[in-house]
Amino acid sequence: MNLIEVMERFPDQEACIAHLERIRWGNKPVCPHCGSIEVAHKNETQEKDKTGRTGRYNCHACQASFKVTCGTVFHGTKIPLQKWFVAIALILNAKKSLSSYQLSRDLQLNQKTAWYILTRIRAEMANKTNPIVLQGIIEADETYIGGKPRKPNKREDFEPSKRGRGTDKTAVIGAVERGGQVVAEVAKGLTGRAILEFIRRVVNVRESELMTDEYHAYNALSSQMKHEVINHQVQFVDGDTHTNTIEGFWSLLKRAWYGQHHHYSVEYTPLYVAERCYVYNNRHRETIFWKFIRQSMILPKENNYSE
Numbered sequence: 001m002n003l004i005e006v007m008e009r010f011p012d013q014e015a016c017i018a019h020l021e022r023i024r025w026g027n028k029p030v031c032p033h034c035g036s037i038e039v040a041h042k043n044e045t046q047e048k049d050k051t052g053r054t055g056r057y058n059c060h061a062c063q064a065s066f067k068v069t070c071g072t073v074f075h076g077t078k079i080p081l082q083k084w085f086v087a088i089a090l091i092l093n094a095k096k097s098l099s100s101y102q103l104s105r106d107l108q109l110n111q112k113t114a115w116y117i118l119t120r121i122r123a124e125m126a127n128k129t130n131p132i133v134l135q136g137i138i139e140a141d142e143t144y145i146g147g148k149p150r151k152p153n154k155r156e157d158f159e160p161s162k163r164g165r166g167t168d169k170t171a172v173i174g175a176v177e178r179g180g181q182v183v184a185e186v187a188k189g190l191t192g193r194a195i196l197e198f199i200r201r202v203v204n205v206r207e208s209e210l211m212t213d214e215y216h217a218y219n220a221l222s223s224q225m226k227h228e229v230i231n232h233q234v235q236f237v238d239g240d241t242h243t244n245t246i247e248g249f250w251s252l253l254k255r256a257w258y259g260q261h262h263h264y265s266v267e268y269t270p271l272y273v274a275e276r277c278y279v280y281n282n283r284h285r286e287t288i289f290w291k292f293i294r295q296s297m298i299l300p301k302e303n304n305y306s307e
């Protein structure tokens with residue numbers, strides 16, 4: 001879905017609500033607080049006149065009131081859902097991610113609001129990604145991205161010229177299946193043990209062959225699975241032995257980071273990495289917008305939200 005398609009399909013708040021209600025409830029709204037179906041629309045005209053909002057229900061069983069967005073990524077928002085939907089489409093289509101400044105201009109929101117929307121969407125991407133197990137020819141590698149330290153005036157902490165292992169930047173570890181999906185996350189450490197834990201969690205080690213560079217921490221893997229090493233001191237490609245796929249993902253990740261996110265706190269690095277994985281892993285899926293919206297309406301059962 002591109003911008004125009006989203007705006008045509010969802011011209012107003014009512015269209016967005018109707019779509020979400022259909023996904024979440026079909027034709028029968030259910031109270032998210034108590035599970036009752038003894039619910040009724042609040043008087044729309046009255047409601048609209050009073051607050052400019054629509055889509056609120058009253059529950060006769062527990063007396064609570066609720067909306068279809070209750071407990072979802074859109075929970076409690078005062079921003080029109082159309083803007084959320086456009087933001088989702090923009091982020092899914094952005095090759096190099098999206099800054100809150102760009103989004104604030106695109107959607108005529110202030111930057112803080114745009115940042116809030118982006119962060120919520122990223123968190124949703126992180127939360128709704130099922131565990132992935134890679135299989136086949138797997139390339140593993142690690143990289144560093146610089147986040148701004150929370151205290152200002154400490155530029156040396158993220159000096160771009162300081163590169164490679166042993167810097168103060170955030171270490172990210174990743175594995176990619178050639179022609180398939182990627183898993184990347186902020187690394188707890190880059191020791192042999194941490195890398196082993198990561199690979200065993202995200203790769204089917206019995207059915208896969210691993211390609212890495214010569215970094216010694218990967219040696220721990222050689223006893224666990226087929227493992228080819230490309231020595232980058234000597235060459236970058238040796239027949240099928242290379243790590244170009246994961247390097248390609250890193251360059252996308254970093255280009256986006258340095259182009260858009262240099263003012264971010266390191267605290268949000270995991271969400272940013274999750275976003276880039278989500279977009280990469282759905283790069284061939286034309287229906288990803290619909291999938292995202294559909295997943296946003298799937299909630300754990302026991303939640304009890306007030307809105």
Ligand SMILES: [Zn+2]
Pocket residue numbers: 031032033034035036059060061062063064
């Ligand atoms: Zn209820």
